[in-house]
Amino acid sequence: MVSRMCRTTPRSGRTGRPRSAEADAAILEATRTALVDLGWSKLTMSDVALRAGVAKTTLYRRWANKSELVVDAVAVLFDELEISDRGSLAADVEGVVRQFAELLDRPEARTALMAVVAESTRDPALRTRIRRSIVDRQKRLVLLGRQRAQARGELPVEDAATASRTADLIFDVVAGAVVHRSLVSAEPVDTDWSRSFTLLLLGGLRGLDADRIA
Amino acid sequence: MVSRMCRTTPRSGRTGRPRSAEADAAILEATRTALVDLGWSKLTMSDVALRAGVAKTTLYRRWANKSELVVDAVAVLFDELEISDRGSLAADVEGVVRQFAELLDRPEARTALMAVVAESTRDPALRTRIRRSIVDRQKRLVLLGRQRAQARGELPVEDAATASRTADLIFDVVAGAVVHRSLVSAEPVDTDWSRSFTLLLLGGLRGLDADRIA
DNA sequence: GGATATACGCTACGAGGCGTAGCGAAAGCT
DNA sequence: AGCTTTCGCTACGCCTCGTAGCGTATATCC
Numbered sequence: 337m338v339s340r341m342c343r344t345t346p347r348s349g350r351t352g353r354p355r356s357a358e359a360d361a362a363i364l365e366a367t368r369t370a371l372v373d374l375g376w377s378k379l380t381m382s383d384v385a386l387r388a389g390v391a392k393t394t395l396y397r398r399w400a401n402k403s404e405l406v407v408d409a410v411a412v413l414f415d416e417l418e419i420s421d422r423g424s425l426a427a428d429v430e431g432v433v434r435q436f437a438e439l440l441d442r443p444e445a446r447t448a449l450m451a452v453v454a455e456s457t458r459d460p461a462l463r464t465r466i467r468r469s470i471v472d473r474q475k476r477l478v479l480l481g482r483q484r485a486q487a488r489g490e491l492p493v494e495d496a497a498t499a500s501r502t503a504d505l506i507f508d509v510v511a512g513a514v515v516h517r518s519l520v521s522a523e524p525v526d527t528d529w530s531r532s533f534t535l536l537l538l539g540g541l542r543g544l545d546a547d548r549i550a
Numbered sequence: 551m552v553s554r555m556c557r558t559t560p561r562s563g564r565t566g567r568p569r570s571a572e573a574d575a576a577i578l579e580a581t582r583t584a585l586v587d588l589g590w591s592k593l594t595m596s597d598v599a600l601r602a603g604v605a606k607t608t609l610y611r612r613w614a615n616k617s618e619l620v621v622d623a624v625a626v627l628f629d630e631l632e633i634s635d636r637g638s639l640a641a642d643v644e645g646v647v648r649q650f651a652e653l654l655d656r657p658e659a660r661t662a663l664m665a666v667v668a669e670s671t672r673d674p675a676l677r678t679r680i681r682r683s684i685v686d687r688q689k690r691l692v693l694l695g696r697q698r699a700q701a702r703g704e705l706p707v708e709d710a711a712t713a714s715r716t717a718d719l720i721f722d723v724v725a726g727a728v729v730h731r732s733l734v735s736a737e738p739v740d741t742d743w744s745r746s747f748t749l750l751l752l753g754g755l756r757g758l759d760a761d762r763i764a
Numbered sequence: 765g766g767a768t769a770t771a772c773g774c775t776a777c778g779a780g781g782c783g784t785a786g787c788g789a790a791a792g793c794t
Numbered sequence: 795a796g797c798t799t800t801c802g803c804t805a806c807g808c809c810t811c812g813t814a815g816c817g818t819a820t821a822t823c824c
Contacts, residue, residue, distance in 0.1 A: 454590060516729065532716075
């Protein structure tokens, strides 16, 4: 639960007045509500500072720009995702797909996510920040799901290298498809779609195994 | 090939001096090179006007804002995609995946695509513009690929409703996965990945059929 | 306690983008 | 011709960005 919050170096030296943790929390909260009210493009640093009851300079002491601030503000939302054991791999996948879709329905998430990814195409530092605080942390869902499925005998056990590549593939397919469905196609991720998608994914996984055996 | 280019109404009444087609082309071209040089966030209307050798006011007579201009400038890139007949469904899918990945490697495409999608989450007009000029036009690839595969006997023929839903699903999975792989995970869409992904997808499609029969 | 070091709130500022208004000139159409 | 619309140009008000400078507050170290 220790959110790393790797903002502008808070000076590892420990002398002087420490940064206010309340200010941190207020700023991130204000950023989220500003995202809801205004969206990414109309969100301004001055507005966030005003909402947080903090001076604008305080924001710039912690975050270099809007993108980095928003990544930190939104990252915590993704920690709510979890893959609960529903008895079968299909049910587990379907559950996490629905959860992810609900997350993307929240205005602060949908407006921020694509925007920071777009920004990251020209900002390597931002890209690694996104990976560390959002993307990589969600791979746990894939790993856990696979682990459970293997324990149930639904999926074969693979060597480490293959397992890693397969997990990456699954992650891109699941996250990509859900994001594309809800943000680009702008169609609902309802029960029907989730079920069809899960069927497609699991069938595909069996195909991968079959290919490996053959 | 008639690019609809539905910008600010060019006055369907036909009297008066017509808009310069050269200006149109110069502006869109300038927008693409500006995207390469500066990226989405640092691209300015003034800069595009300068590059195009056109007054800034001319831009605003045609496009309401940066997002709409960029959508039109980038849309033409997607028309280059084609699904050539490579003899098998697997080869066809793999080919279009690689093509799409190459497109997303171009700096003007990668920086623009996510940005306008992000913007569209708060701008319904922009969203429909994106759908019409980019997304929907690419579904032809899915439809054509399926058609060929059915002719080869690789895929069963379905009724119209099922076919439409399946096509949408495939589209979201393919486009979503490739975008996520290259822009979010920032990993290369190389031969290995394309092959694994195709295997997963085709295996999944067989699974969908099996489920429908059972 | 005092010295030091940092964070904070505040004000002010220059730089630069946005989008519009108003002008005279150009280029079509009837 | 006369009408209509576009074009290039200049100028403008509004807003945001990100920084500098100041006095004050709050920590740690001696």
